[in-house]
Amino acid sequence: MLLSSRSKQIIAFLAQQADYVTYEEIGKQIGVSGRTVLREMDTVEEWLSDRNLELIKKSRYGIRIEGNQEEKNDLISELGNVTVYKAYTSKERQDIMLLDLIQSEEESKQYYYSSLLDVSDATISQDLHKLEERLKEQDVSIQRKPGSGIKLVGSETAKRQLLLNVFYDHLSKKQVLNIIRKELYGRKQNISAKSQAIQRLLYLISPDKLMDLETIVNKVIDEHDYPIADSSKLGLIVHLVLAVERVKNDEKITINEDVFKELKQSDEYTLADLILKEIEKEYGLDMPEDEGGYITMHIKGSRMKDVESNNFENELPNIDAIRITNTIIGKAEELTGLSLNEDGQLYNGLIVHLRPMLARMKMGLEIRNPLLEDIKKRYPAYFEFALTSQKPLEDYLGQPIPEEETGYICMHIGAAVERIRGLTRRRPRAIVTCTTGIGTSKMLAIRLEKEVPEIDVVDILSVIEINEEKVKVSGADLIISTVDLEYKELPVIVVSPMLSEKDANRLKNAIVTLPIEDYLESDSKGIAKSDDKAISQEDLIESIKRRTEYGQAIINFLEHATKDYSREASVEGVLREYIERYFEEEKRENVYLSLMRREELGSIILEDHELAFLHCKAEEVTGLYCGTVSVELPLTHQGKDVRTVVVLIAPQEASAIEIDVVSEFSRQLVQSKELVHAILNGEETELKDTLSEIYRRLLERI
DSSP: OOBOHHHHHHHHHHHTOSSOBOHHHHHHHHTSOHHHHHHHHHHHHHHHHTTTOEEEEETTTEEEEESOHHHHHHHHHHHTTOOBOOOOOHHHHHHHHHHHHHHOSSOBOHHHHHHHHTOOHHHHHHHHHHHHHHGGGTTEEEEEETTTEEEEEEOHHHHHHHHHHHHHHHSOHHHHHHHHHGGGTTSOOOOOOSSHHHHHHHHHSOHHHHHHHHHHHHHHHHHTTOOOOHHHHHHHHHHHHHHHHHHHTTOOOOOOHHHHHHHTTSHHHHHHHHHHHHHHHHHTOOOOHHHHHHHHHHHHTSOOSOTTSTTSSSSOOOHHHHHHHHHHHHHHHHHHOSOOTTOHHHHHHHHHHHHHHHHHHHHTOOOOOTTHHHHHHHOHHHHHHHHHHTHHHHHHHTSOOOHHHHHHHHHHHHHHHHHHTOOOOOSSEEEEEESSOHHHHHHHHHHHHHHOTTOEEEEEEEGGGOOHHHHHHHTOSEEEESSOOOOSSSOEEEOOTTOOHHHHHHHHHHHHTSOHHHHHHHHHTSSOTTOHHHHHHHHHHHHHHHHHHHHHHHHHHHHTEEEEEEOOSSHHHHHHHHHHHHSOHHHHHHHHHHHHHHHHTOOEEEGGGTEEEEEEEETTOOSOEEEEEEEEEEEEETTEEEEEEEEEEEETTOOHHHHHHHHHHHHHHTTOHHHHHHHHHOOHHHHHHHHHHHHHHHHHHO
16 A cells, blocks of 8 residues: 555654654654644554554553564565655645545644645645635635644535545545445455545545445444435445544534434434444444434435335425425426326335435535436436426525436436336346436436337346345346446446447347347246246236235225314324324323324424324334314414314334325325315215225325
8 A cells, every 4th residue: 555755754763663652752753743643543553454563552651563673674674665645736735635624623734735745835825725716615715824824614514525525536436336345245446546646535535444334334224224325325434434533533523502402303313323333332432422413414414225115214204395296296297298196106206305305405415416417418308397396395495406406306207207108028137236326226227128128127226235146036137237347147237327329239239149048047037938927927916915905004094094073272182182082091102102202303284274284103003093183272283273183193113005005195185175175174984085085096006
């Protein structure tokens, strides 16, 4: 590995010492502070470890290299042949200074950078001026005061976004994914640096550190079934790298107390806290509680990988998100002239995308969309549809939507339009792998099915998920990937996420060369190719099973749909009365507390209808409950008039289908005038009849 001149100086000095020396003593010898020396120690320790030498640390005494004088002399000789960083470009020098400033809360002297980068003070001054210009569009700035030093000023969130930007600027998607995927092959991937700054960057974000933190993140999100897209996971991991470095350097961060209090109420905070505890165990650090708030913000702003997952939303969809989604789809229908309202994939995809998107915009987090320019160029009509369709969302937020977000909305709408045009099934079987989220992968799959009808897309996996077992189960003949991918068992065809005409032609040529036996084997998964009836029968059975599960959930929901009247003077009183009427005594308190805990996160009141809407998941509940209660006299709840209370309750471990059934009620509550009328003015019979029609239509869409 390459060393900085500073690391090389530290190692050379240590090799000449027989006893312990402190960081301050080392710093004095090479002309830097003890804290600066401390920031180099990970690199120094790793370099020595590669040569089977150990760095011994002793509290109050300092550090020393374990070994005899002969070994140390050999080390000094080897250092003479070690390549150090030199001849940086101006952009590389700017990025190196930026990385250093991001890591440090202390001021740095200009001469420190001129010494580090082996250039004049005048050159560093020019570089800093250019860097200041680059940062004008960011929420950070460089503070330069004569006689005091240089410091990066800005929020912790903005600094971490800057780190991520530098990371993406210097490492290609392929290099990043090779780092994270190396456990699949049991060996390290080679990362060919295209610039000196990449190696500098990898001192901070080393492959081993990335792997350790990626393992921690995977463990937590897998155990809690909280799927995150590869690109968002990568951002979280890079975020954690800087957090670890800050704590190692004893640098404190704080978060707004009110913001932190709100974040602690979210499900994502539980995940963040678990990640912190795992980091503490792995590195022997005491991670500050405030760091959990920043990790929570990052998780809340991440994009989900799989809309089919049961836990993509740990609670029922937010009424505002449902209303906005319905309005966006309605606008898109007007523009395209197509019936998109019944497209469940579009609805679920937008719901899943809106939740983290709203969180990102609320917290001022940026998002990168590497496909934006390609999307605008190849799908200008879809992009214009998205721009117009998102207007209701901009009105709701009171601010414009960044084009990066528009690009993702465009992909959801575009994929739905492509689906409606009708597609044909065909062979051979292919796995599609993308890294930028479900909108991209679904759209690529749709384009593949349309432009290359000879291929049957059998699965969509993230790069990290590809392994021998999943490939075998899918029966795939080839992998179609948007990034270079090493996989020895099957041919890998790399295409653009937008699937150009050239890509389509290459695919058609490639599948012609596949042995026909492979088609037969992978098509049938052990059944002869000509046995189409068996495959169709399997599909039919699976469809019947799915419809049956939906039917059972709908029946359960309708059986527990009720209409009652109350004289209680508060919403809390109405809830207790409802719970006492329909739940066994030993379950009542738990159900009530579950509703109240969910209500603490925010009330949902449809002011136009004077309707309070409460929902939750609860332990011990075994069915789906829908209660509507009209009150005799208007109540005041959260400062608003309420005449009707609607309650939805689902089991804590509700299935994806059960959640979908309950979510359909939420969706129709803001869309169906008939349902609102039945709730406000009808009797229980009318309510059940209206719900029956709603769920009849849902069954038709399955």
